[in-house]
Every structure is written in C-alpha cells, then in structure tokens.
Amino acid sequence: MPCHEVRTVSVEFRIGNIELLQKAIEKLQWKNWNTGEGSITIQDDNYNQITIDCKNSKISSPSYNEKKLTEISNQIKRAYSEEVINEVARKQKWFAKKINATKFQLQRF
Numbered sequence: 001m002p003c004h005e006v007r008t009v010s011v012e013f014r015i016g017n018i019e020l021l022q023k024a025i026e027k028l029q030w031k032n033w034n035t036g037e038g039s040i041t042i043q044d045d046n047y048n049q050i051t052i053d054c055k056n057s058k059i060s061s062p063s064y065n066e067k068k069l070t071e072i073s074n075q076i077k078r079a080y081s082e083e084v085i086n087e088v089a090r091k092q093k094w095f096a097k098k099i100n101a102t103k104f105q106l107q108r109f
Contacts (some may be wrong), residue, residue, distance in 0.1 A: 027083075
C-alpha cells in the first residue's frame with residue numbers, strides 16, 4: 001500500500017497565441033518557469049506547478065484539485081482575453097477602455 005498518492009488534474013484550455021499568453025501570465029505575476037515546444041510550465045509563489053499544453057488544449061497540475069485548477073484557468077483565460085483585446089486595439093489603432101472585469105469598449109481614434 002503506497003504511503004502517498006500523486007494525482008494530476010487537467011482542464012480544457014484553448015490558446016491561439018503563445019506570446020500573448022506569456023504576457024498575460026506575466027501580468028498575473030506568475031513565474032514563467034519553462035517554455036517548451038507548445039507548452040508552458042508556470043509556478044505560483046508557493047512553487048506549485050501548472051502546465052499549459054497549447055497543442056492538446058489542456059492545463060494540468062499535480063498541486064491543485066479540479067475546482068482550484070478551473071479557477072486558475074479562468075483567471076489566466078481572462079488575462080489572456082484582455083491581452084488579445086489590447087493587441088487587436090493596438091493593430092486597428094483603436095482605444096480599449098475597460099468598463100468592468102469582463103467588459104471592454106473599443107473606440108476608433
């Protein structure tokens with residue numbers, strides 16, 4: 001009988017641009033620990049690891065349960081969406097105004 005058990009939980013996670021994902025992770029102040037071929041491994045302040053596999057659209061962690069990993073995934077997705085909106089606004093020469101946590105307004109110059 002084993003004295004401990006390792007469980008890895010994964011959640012679906014779709015990303016189109018890894019560079020914007022890295023910017024979002026930096027804004028969340030997570031440590032971008034390792035970037036591999038199509039995947040990113042990050043750490044929080046307590047050294048809990050999370051791996052984002054962009055090829056298979058999965059986020060997984062041996063440190064978090066499914067509920068907590070889903071919360072973290074949603075937090076990263078919101079930060080990523082904000083980066084995408086800012087990038088589109090920059091390319092189209094629009095102003096991006098944040099109305100609240102989930103709403104943005106884009107205006108032309």
